[in-house]
Amino acid sequence: MTDTIYYLASCDTCRKIIKSLPKSANLKYHDIKQDPITVEELEYMRSLSGSYEALFSKKAQLYKSMDxxxxxLTEDDYRKYILEHYTFISRPVFIIQDKIYIGNTQQNMLQVMKALENV
Structure with a gap:
């Protein structure tokens, strides 16, 4: 599978992260609003992360508004919500050499930068 970043083009944090990526980064850019995540992509992400919950954003406004x-929530619930609406996936998600990096924490972004250096 191609090294990929799953992101939201309208998200300021995602845009800032993309600008900070090395120019040499050979990533496929996948805007999850324009091109929703497929069942196959989500299954692959889950296989790398260990659970749907790891991919689920509890910061999403819909998470709060839907109470x-x-x-x-069960793993099936997390899967269903992620497939129903792009806002439920933590962003960005990087898949680099079959390793997954979820979210925008400083620690995670340091790991992403290191992984991109080694590609």
Whole structure:
């Protein structure tokens, strides 16, 4: 599979991260709003991350407005919500040489930069 970044073009944080990537980074850019994540892509991400919950964004506005924090969500629920609406996936998600990096924490971004140097 091609090294890929799954991101949201309208997200300021994602745009800032993309600008900071090395010019040599040979990534496929996948805007999840224009081109929703497929079942196959999500299954692959889950196989790398270990769970759908790891991919799920609890910061999403819909998470709060749908009152999901007060529900006992299962792995099937996380999968369903991620496939239903792009806002439920933590962003960005990088897949680099069959390793997954989820979210925009400083630690995660340092690991992404290191991984991109070694490609």
């Amino acid at each position: 999901l924090k007060n529900k006992n």
